[in-house]
Amino acid sequence: MIRKAKGFYETFDRKEPGTKATHYCPGCGHGIIHKLIGEAMAELGIQDRTVFVSPVGCAAFCFHYFDCGNVAGPHGRASAVATGVSRALPGKVVISYQGDGDLGAIGFNNAFQAANRGEHFACFFVNNSIYAMTGGQMAPTTMLGQRTTTTPFGRDPVKEGYPLKVCEMLNQLDAPMFIERVSVSDTKRIMQAKKAMRKALEIQRDGKGYAFVEFLSPCPTNWRMDPVASARFVNDQMEKVFPLGNFRDRSAEPAPVANPVPRSTIEELLGKGHEGPAAKVDPGFKERRFKFSGFGGQGVLSLGLVVAEAAGASGRFVSWLPSYGPEQRGGYASCSVVVSGKEVGSPAVDSPDVLVAMSQQAAEKFAATVPAGGVVIHEASLPEPKAREGVRVMAFPAARIAAEAGTPKAANTALLVALTALDLHGLPLEKVLAALDASFAAKPALVERNRKVFQAAFDWAKNNL
Amino acid sequence: MRKFVKGNEAVAIGAVYAGCDTYFGYPITPASDIAHAVAEYFPQLGREHLQAECETGTINMIFGAASAGKLAMTASSGPGISLMQEGLSYLAGAQLPAVIVNVQRVGPGLGNIGPEQGDYNQAVKGGGHGNFHNIVLAPASVQEMCDLTIKAFEMAFKYRNPVVVLADAVLGQMMEFLQLPKMESPRPETSSWAVHGDADTRGNLVSSIYLDNELQERHNWMLQEKYASMEADALSESYKTGDAEIVLTGYGTCSRIARSAVDELRSQNVKAGLFHPLTLFPFPAKALNKAAKAGKLLAVELSNGQYRDDVLLHLDRKIDCDVELINRMGGNMMTVEDVVLRAREMLEARA
Numbered sequence: 001m002i003r004k005a006k007g008f009y010e011t012f013d014r015k016e017p018g019t020k021a022t023h024y025c026p027g028c029g030h031g032i033i034h035k036l037i038g039e040a041m042a043e044l045g046i047q048d049r050t051v052f053v054s055p056v057g058c059a060a061f062c063f064h065y066f067d068c069g070n071v072a073g074p075h076g077r078a079s080a081v082a083t084g085v086s087r088a089l090p091g092k093v094v095i096s097y098q099g100d101g102d103l104g105a106i107g108f109n110n111a112f113q114a115a116n117r118g119e120h121f122a123c124f125f126v127n128n129s130i131y132a133m134t135g136g137q138m139a140p141t142t143m144l145g146q147r148t149t150t151t152p153f154g155r156d157p158v159k160e161g162y163p164l165k166v167c168e169m170l171n172q173l174d175a176p177m178f179i180e181r182v183s184v185s186d187t188k189r190i191m192q193a194k195k196a197m198r199k200a201l202e203i204q205r206d207g208k209g210y211a212f213v214e215f216l217s218p219c220p221t222n223w224r225m226d227p228v229a230s231a232r233f234v235n236d237q238m239e240k241v242f243p244l245g246n247f248r249d250r251s252a253e254p255a256p257v258a259n260p261v262p263r264s265t266i267e268e269l270l271g272k273g274h275e276g277p278a279a280k281v282d283p284g285f286k287e288r289r290f291k292f293s294g295f296g297g298q299g300v301l302s303l304g305l306v307v308a309e310a311a312g313a314s315g316r317f318v319s320w321l322p323s324y325g326p327e328q329r330g331g332y333a334s335c336s337v338v339v340s341g342k343e344v345g346s347p348a349v350d351s352p353d354v355l356v357a358m359s360q361q362a363a364e365k366f367a368a369t370v371p372a373g374g375v376v377i378h379e380a381s382l383p384e385p386k387a388r389e390g391v392r393v394m395a396f397p398a399a400r401i402a403a404e405a406g407t408p409k410a411a412n413t414a415l416l417v418a419l420t421a422l423d424l425h426g427l428p429l430e431k432v433l434a435a436l437d438a439s440f441a442a443k444p445a446l447v448e449r450n451r452k453v454f455q456a457a458f459d460w461a462k463n464n465l
Numbered sequence: 466m467r468k469f470v471k472g473n474e475a476v477a478i479g480a481v482y483a484g485c486d487t488y489f490g491y492p493i494t495p496a497s498d499i500a501h502a503v504a505e506y507f508p509q510l511g512r513e514h515l516q517a518e519c520e521t522g523t524i525n526m527i528f529g530a531a532s533a534g535k536l537a538m539t540a541s542s543g544p545g546i547s548l549m550q551e552g553l554s555y556l557a558g559a560q561l562p563a564v565i566v567n568v569q570r571v572g573p574g575l576g577n578i579g580p581e582q583g584d585y586n587q588a589v590k591g592g593g594h595g596n597f598h599n600i601v602l603a604p605a606s607v608q609e610m611c612d613l614t615i616k617a618f619e620m621a622f623k624y625r626n627p628v629v630v631l632a633d634a635v636l637g638q639m640m641e642f643l644q645l646p647k648m649e650s651p652r653p654e655t656s657s658w659a660v661h662g663d664a665d666t667r668g669n670l671v672s673s674i675y676l677d678n679e680l681q682e683r684h685n686w687m688l689q690e691k692y693a694s695m696e697a698d699a700l701s702e703s704y705k706t707g708d709a710e711i712v713l714t715g716y717g718t719c720s721r722i723a724r725s726a727v728d729e730l731r732s733q734n735v736k737a738g739l740f741h742p743l744t745l746f747p748f749p750a751k752a753l754n755k756a757a758k759a760g761k762l763l764a765v766e767l768s769n770g771q772y773r774d775d776v777l778l779h780l781d782r783k784i785d786c787d788v789e790l791i792n793r794m795g796g797n798m799m800t801v802e803d804v805v806l807r808a809r810e811m812l813e814a815r816a
Contacts, residue, residue: 014670048664051533054672063670069660071532072672074555077525080517084529084537085660087513088487092662110525113518264509266481270645273468278644305469305640312469312642320469320640345725347639347718350800 007038007047008065015064023061027227029217030059032184033126033193037095038066040198046205050093053082057099058133059126076107079114082121093204094121101131104140104164111166118175118209118256122200125166125212128219129238136222140164143237148222163241167214171247177203178211179247185218185234189244199251208255216242279317285341288425289349293334293366294358299412302439303356304335306416310427310435311339319347332362339425354424356415357385358398367393377418379411394418398457405456407449417457421465466645472610472636475643476540476566477502479614482646485564486535487513489526491545494578495634496568499540520545524552524565531561532671534659536618540566542634543576543584546592553627554593557688558673560658562621564614565599566630568637571796579796580634580718585771588629589745596685598692600628601745603716607641613743615650620698622653624691631745633767635718635798692747701749702741705731706756709738711808714756714776715765716742718798723765726804737808750779757786763808764790767798787811 012019024031041047050068054060056075063070073081082096103111103125111123130148131137137150141163145154167181178200182193193215200211216238218230225233290307294300304320311318316339323334336349351371357363357378363385367376372390380395387393398414407413413436419425420432436454440446470478476499480488488507490500500516507514513530517523523539530537541549546567556563567588571581586592588601600620602613610632617628655661660669675681702720705727706712713723720741730737740756742749756762757780764773773790780786791807793799 048667049662051660051662053529060674063672067667069662069667070670070672071529071660072559072670072674073525073528074551077521077528077552080522080525081529081532083515083517083522084487084489084526084531085533085662086529087515087526088530088533088535088537089662094662109518110522113522261508263511266510266649269506269509270468270478270481271466273466273645274642275466278467279642308640309469312467318642321635322638343724344641344721345728346722346801347635347641348722348798348800350802 005035005038006042007067009067012064025221027218027220027230029184033215034065036194036197040201044201044205046093051085053078053096055098055102057102059097062097076102077110079111083114083119086120096121096123098125100127100139100141104166115170115176115210116173120209122204122211125214126217127214128217130219130222132219132222167247170212175210176212177209177250181214181242181244183216183234183244185231203251274313280315282341287340289352290337290354291334291349291352291366292356293332293362296333298358300333300358301335303412303416304337306435306439307425308337310431313431314427317344319344321347401457401460402453405453407453410450410453413450413453414457417454417461421461467642469640470643471498471640472607473498474502475607475610476614479611480538481506483615483618483650484536484652485538487530487537489515489517489523490539491517491520491523493542493545495570495637496540496542520548524549527563528552528555531563532660534655534661538564542568542570543572550593554595554597555673556627557597559671560625562625563627564617564621569633577796580767581794582633582767585768588631598746600626601631603631603743603745604636605717605720607643610636611643633718695747699747699749700743701752703752703756704739706738708736709759710736711761711812712738712740712756712759713763713765714740719765722801722804725801729801729805730808748779753779754781757784760786761811762786762788763811765804766792
């Protein structure tokens with residue numbers, strides 16, 4: 001039973017209509033800590049702007065008591081939930097209340113990383129050196145030699161490690177504004193705890209960042225001691241391992257300010273693209289399935305993209321898919337492009353109408369997948385790949401043309417001309433050129449050089465094909 | 466306005482137009498491009514993007530942001546989604562709206578980063594603990610990666626329920642033209658249940674705890690009624706099923722392969738059709754049973770029959786219909802030709 005305290009509901013109806021009794025055991029520290037939080041919230045006048053995140057454990061029912069917005073999340077995750085709340089509600093006061101198993105074990109990474117980011121919430125960490133709600137098991141903060149239901153012979157550092165000193169660990173981080181360890185074992189200590197608690201909430205009220213307060217708290221039930229012996233255990237045993245005191249207080253400093261990011265509108269960010277109509281169904285247009293292949297760095301994927309962009313600009317349905325499945329192994333780069341007069345079905349091209357091969361490996365790998373009536377275009381300096389009967393195999397000296405035109409890396413652009421000259425894509429020349437230019441939008445110097453390669457290849461094709 | 470974009474970027478664009486406020490993520494292939502795009506767009510629009518420490522962090526940050534009534538989402542793939550399952554159960558229990566995109570990769574375990582659909586049961590049957598369902602949407606194109614992300618937020622808030630957008634590595638990595646949405650979605654009203662950190666919502670509680678057995682059971686019955694009511698929002702596409710003697714069925718990338726197979730079969734004078742669900746929960750059972758009148762269903766999937774099993778589950782037992790399966794796993798995909806041959810075999814078996 002707690003006397004009606006500030007910041008609490010009049011009666012704890014979520015527990016049981018009309019009741020004024022809490023669910024805590026006699027001598028438990030949670031009730032005292034709750035009272036301190038409630039008073040501080042009320043005195044600071046922040047109840048209307050506070051969201052309280054409860055843990056799982058004995059304090060799972062914080063929402064029975066605190067008269068503010070309440071959220072109850074999973075075990076160990078209150079710091080992650082509080083991160084979500086405070087990021088969603090900048091400027092509000094967010095409190096995360098967690099026990100030692102919750103914060104120190106299962107949820108340690110979430111708590112530690114939230115502290116490291118300097119999240120805007122107050123984390124109240126209740127250390128009673130034991131899992132209480134689940135039946136008195138060892139916590140990360142259990143003392144050496146302390147008996148629990150899972151350390152019946154006492155915690156052995158060789159087997160179970162040492163009590164986890166959370167304040168000391170958080171104090172290694174740069175971001176926290178405030179870190180203090182207090183105790184609620186007696187009146188003098190409670191007065192100090194109250195000050196620390198209030199400071200942590202003031203930091204939230206003022207939007208300054210992360211504040212952490214650890215409370216050493218008695219658990220007579222699971223320690224199997226009476227309240228007096230429990231208080232003595234906190235003072236005599238726990239304080240030796242977990243010394244009280246302030247580790248950090250930067251509350252007088254101004255809040256850190258994030259670097260500015262340029263602001264934009266959806267229209268400005270996403271509004272650039274293709275004007276003009278969407279693809280139209282055209283039953284007269286023969287679907288064309290392309291495979292572009294080579295090794296990484298030859299611009300095989302970009303070649304496919306230029307064809308796809310040109311097809312889209314020409315009102316065709318189109319899909320582009322980078323290499324998938326086993327093709328990802330063995331040093332190939334490839335992409336499948338489907339250009340169609342109707343909605344594209346499978347974006348994967350297993351039997352291409354047109355194969356463009358820029359490497360010997362790729363040519364050998366894919367040439368046999370082209371069915372009769374199809375075309376294989378390969379870089380002329382490579383040996384002619386074996387193709388099925390009825391497949392046209394064409395050597396195109398793309399590397400030489402690109403080199404002679406002054407841009408050896410633009411062999412892929414020369415191959416684009418082979419497709420155009422043989423009308424294998426069925427797309428208007430101006431759309432192809434526009435797509436080629438657009439593909440170098442980020443490197444304008446390359447636009448002219450690729451145009452030059454395109455023209456050289458075009459001239460070659462005119463004379464030789 | 467149209468843009469030529471990857472499926473993953475289309476998800477991010479959908480999130481922008483849906484009015485998504487907060488994105489929490491953790492990198493994983495093949496879903497990471499979604500976070501890349503969001504990390505670029507969101508801060509410029511005054512919205513929140515945070516790379517979390519892990520997927521358990523991610524899903525609980527979403528729990529927090531959703532509790533605040535905000536539009537919250539994440540995207541991940543198999544292993545990351547597995548880590549989020551506890552959180553999905555809590556979201557469902559607390560009736561919180563959230564969007565989780567799963568760009569499925571290959572499993573079990575680390576598997577590989579190719580396309581597979583092995584997370585079907587995890588998404589559709591619940592995945593986490595307890596008697597709950599996610600709403601599950603299954604895009605099959607870059608356009609649908611955007612449109613169904615927007616739809617996911619609509620349904621998440623309509624039903625106050627987590628929604629999984631179940632894509633795969635092909636859909637995430639492929640590029641197609643995306644018609645941009647015309648405008649941003651209207652914002653949902655949340656003050657009756659969310660905690661905004663203001664006087665209006667000071668009395669609200671977001672929680673999934675009911676210590677009293679009767680209350681918990683009542684809560685569970687209410688959830689089941691809610692799930693049943695979702696049937697009205699089941700979506701599917703039936704393509705050339707009217708006169709079909711065999712209907713191919715699959716979702717996502719498989720529906721695309723099946724569609725090509727239907728066209729090929731039709732060109733061979735085989736009356737084939739396609740039944741393609743867009744919602745996997747609620748499952749479009751009525752439309753399935755209409756298509757099943759063909760008498761032969763061939764499930765096309767990149768998993769071990771998980772989707773086929775659901776087809777069998779939803780099939781009206783009074784309909785005389787054979788259901789068979791063609792599937793690949795491991796990151797492999799069946800070819801259109803494989804599906805055509807399998808369908809022909811199925812038809813010839815009758816003769």
